[in-house]
Amino acid sequence: QVQVVESGGGLVQPGGSLRLSCEVASLSMFEIYVMGWYRQAPGKERELVCFSNGSSRKCTDAVIGRFTISRDNSKNTVYLQMNNLKPDDTAVYYCNAKNLIHNYAFWGQGTQVTVSS
Numbered sequence: 001q002v003q004v005v006e007s008g009g010g011l012v013q014p015g016g017s018l019r020l021s022c023e024v025a026s027l028s029m030f031e032i033y034v035m036g037w038y039r040q041a042p043g044k045e046r047e048l049v050c051f052s053n054g055s056s057r058k059c060t061d062a063v064i065g066r067f068t069i070s071r072d073n074s075k076n077t078v079y080l081q082m083n084n085l086k087p088d089d090t091a092v093y094y095c096n097a098k099n100l101i102h103n104y105a106f107w108g109q110g111t112q113v114t115v116s117s
Contacts (some may be wrong), residue, residue: 006021006111011114017084022037022080022096023077025076030097036095036096037093039091039093040092048062052078055077062088085115086115090114092111
């Protein structure tokens with residue numbers, strides 16, 4: 001059974017950094033999956049933050065220059081390095097593994113990131 005497990009969230013002061021990890025257990029051919037980090041702030045819709053598709057990586061404008069997505073296919077793991085965090089980055093961050101060929105996806109349970117002084 002595929003399990004998506006995020007970790008690394010927490011409370012950080014503005015300007016600080018966090019590194020989120022997402023391990024996808026029991027998933028074959030991890031390298032073909034589009035891995036994405038999403039976030040959902042209170043009262044707002046879930047939004048895509050960054051995604052990694054093979055050699056392609058892209059992030060939303062609000063985090064460009066501050067967040068970096070990377071993946072280690074040998075460990076079935078994707079990371080989100082978040083620097084210079086702002087209060088607006090406060091949200092639950094979710095990991096998503098999407099199979100574009102067969103059109104299905106797996107979600108993690110989310111990890112809370114709170115940016116506050």
